[in-house]
Amino acid sequence: MMESSKILIVDDEVEYRETYRMLLEGRGFFVGEASSSQEALEILEREYYPIVLSDVIMPGKDGFYLLNEIKRIYKDLIEVIILTGYGSIESAVKAMKIGALGYFIKSRNPEELFTEIEKAKRFIKLETQNNIVKREVSSKLFLNQTKNPKMLRVLKEVDAVAQSSSNILLTGETGVGKEVIANLIHQKSKRSKELFVPVNCQAISDSLLESELFGHEKGSFTGATSRRIGRFEEANGGTIFLDEMGEMSLSTQVKILRVLDNKQIERIGSNKQINVNFRLISATNRNLPKEIELGNFREDLYYRINTINIEIPPLRERKEDLKGMIDFWITHFSNEMKKNIRGIDRDTEQYLLEYNYPGNVRELKNIIERIVVLATDDVLRLDTLSNRRIKEISASQNNKIIPFKEARQRFEIDYIKNALEKCDNNITQAASLMGISRRQLFNKLVEYNLKTKYF
Ligand SMILES: Nc1ncnc2c1ncn2[C@@H]1O[C@H](COP(=O)(O)OP(=O)(O)OP(=O)(O)O)[C@@H](O)[C@H]1O
Numbered sequence: 298m299m300e301s302s303k304i305l306i307v308d309d310e311v312e313y314r315e316t317y318r319m320l321l322e323g324r325g326f327f328v329g330e331a332s333s334s335q336e337a338l339e340i341l342e343r344e345y346y347p348i349v350l351s352d353v354i355m356p357g358k359d360g361f362y363l364l365n366e367i368k369r370i371y372k373d374l375i376e377v378i379i380l381t382g383y384g385s386i387e388s389a390v391k392a393m394k395i396g397a398l399g400y401f402i403k404s405r406n407p408e409e410l411f412t413e414i415e416k417a418k419r420f421i422k423l424e425t426q427n428n429i430v431k432r433e434v435s436s437k438l439f440l441n442q443t444k445n446p447k448m449l450r451v452l453k454e455v456d457a458v459a460q461s462s463s464n465i466l467l468t469g470e471t472g473v474g475k476e477v478i479a480n481l482i483h484q485k486s487k488r489s490k491e492l493f494v495p496v497n498c499q500a501i502s503d504s505l506l507e508s509e510l511f512g513h514e515k516g517s518f519t520g521a522t523s524r525r526i527g528r529f530e531e532a533n534g535g536t537i538f539l540d541e542m543g544e545m546s547l548s549t550q551v552k553i554l555r556v557l558d559n560k561q562i563e564r565i566g567s568n569k570q571i572n573v574n575f576r577l578i579s580a581t582n583r584n585l586p587k588e589i590e591l592g593n594f595r596e597d598l599y600y601r602i603n604t605i606n607i608e609i610p611p612l613r614e615r616k617e618d619l620k621g622m623i624d625f626w627i628t629h630f631s632n633e634m635k636k637n638i639r640g641i642d643r644d645t646e647q648y649l650l651e652y653n654y655p656g657n658v659r660e661l662k663n664i665i666e667r668i669v670v671l672a673t674d675d676v677l678r679l680d681t682l683s684n685r686r687i688k689e690i691s692a693s694q695n696n697k698i699i700p701f702k703e704a705r706q707r708f709e710i711d712y713i714k715n716a717l718e719k720c721d722n723n724i725t726q727a728a729s730l731m732g733i734s735r736r737q738l739f740n741k742l743v744e745y746n747l748k749t750k751y752f
Contacts, residue, residue, distance in 0.1 A: 305329040305346040307337040309355040334363035343721045349377045368396040376417040439625045445615040459485035467580040469609035472659030475580040483536040491535030499541035500720045517566020532575040543583035612654040626665035639675040
């Protein structure tokens with residue numbers, strides 16, 4: 298499936314979303330849904346949709362706001378078609394002025410909608426798009442600069458396996474970059490024009506995971522209000538990345554094994570077999586042989602997913618890269634926050650070079666982001682470090698106890714950021730992982746002024 302066959306529908310009315318979904322899926326499009334402008338922007342941050350179909354009038358921010366934001370952030374990489382009611386041609390004209398590619402009057406013949414979509418597809422130049430995405434991705438990574446022998450071996454292994462179709466298991470501690478490497482393998486493979494579909498098996502409850510992976514037919518269970526195409530189907534022709542594979546229940550493991558054997562799936566509630574051609578990359582930070590001994594992971598599945606194993610070393614074993622990575626993130630965040638940072642104070646740098654980073658690259662990245670945010674002049678200093686672990690260490694070194702309230706706030710900020718990062722900034726999934734409601738999480742984001750980062 299080409300990327301340009303993906304469409305995101307944004308409408309607060311579920312009936313409309315369902316109607317468009319049916320129409321578009323009937324024509325072979327992969328359809329995503331959002332019920333508000335905010336949700337749409339949240340989805341677009343995680344997943345690329347070249348075409349967005351948006352209603353104008355929605356509670357909260359309206360379709361014009363969404364259109365404006367999409368054009369501001371993604372420019373020509375995403376085309377927007379506005380859906381409007383009969384008799385509101387003025388709003389269609391306004392939308393075109395802001396940059397919508399076209400509009401569709403809801404009561405009209407759906408064929409007109411397909412004409413608009415075909416127009417949008419012609420505007421989206423896949424090649425340029427892929428190149429832009431790839432360039433952006435590689436400029437945001439610290440890979441080619443590595444001097445670490447173990448990472449150099451990882452990169453060699455990536456080159457060696459990329460062209461094959463073998464199943465790959467990536468192992469390594471949390472935050473070492475397993476998803477980054479999975480994506481790199483996809484980008485270097487002959488499947489790179491098709492989708493890379495990441496699924497975090499831990500962030501989704503077991504009952505929802507199967508429907509996420511295999512899809513479902515309308516009415517197959519309570520809450521299945523429309524047909525849904527699953528991730529294996531979405532990854533057809535491309536790569537599916539099952540992150541935190543070790544968290545999957547035994548019953549889902551059996552189903553995955555069957556898919557790997559037959560390369561066919563059945564949507565829940567249907568007995569029709571659908572052929573799927575995907576490459577599987579899995580990842581785990583668990584010791585799977587141990588989990589097999591404990592009866593938590595199937596041995597036959599382990600051998601299937603582990604045709605090739607690539608082990609990514611923890612950051613504390615990549616000492617020769619630390620200085621380069623610190624500079625890399627400083628440049629990255631100073632540019633992003635438009636701060637003119639000249640350098641880093643000696644003690645701070647020494648501290649960062651000696652720290653052992655249990656959270657690996659993710660933790661280093663978070664620490665630098667924080668010191669850059671908090672920097673009041675052009676040199677980064679230790680006293681502005683607010684990372685919880687670093688603080689704990691410095692607190693224990695100074696024997697300094699900070700007030701309970703401040704400690705709790707710091708903990709909550711770290712905890713929320715970690716949960717959001719685990720779920721690719723998906724607020725609904727993060728709230729579910731944390732065991733609180735979406736609203737409660739939203740309130741916390743407002744309280745800690747983190748809202749703008751995630752909305
Ligand atoms: N080589 C790298 N260059 C730039 N950023 C990196 C690199 N490796 C990891 N990161 C960043 O660190 C964070 C964690 O990376 P990633 O999600 O790939 O780790 P992971 O091993 O899959 O973690 P988990 O086991 O928790 O899922 C991400 O923000 C990612 O962008």
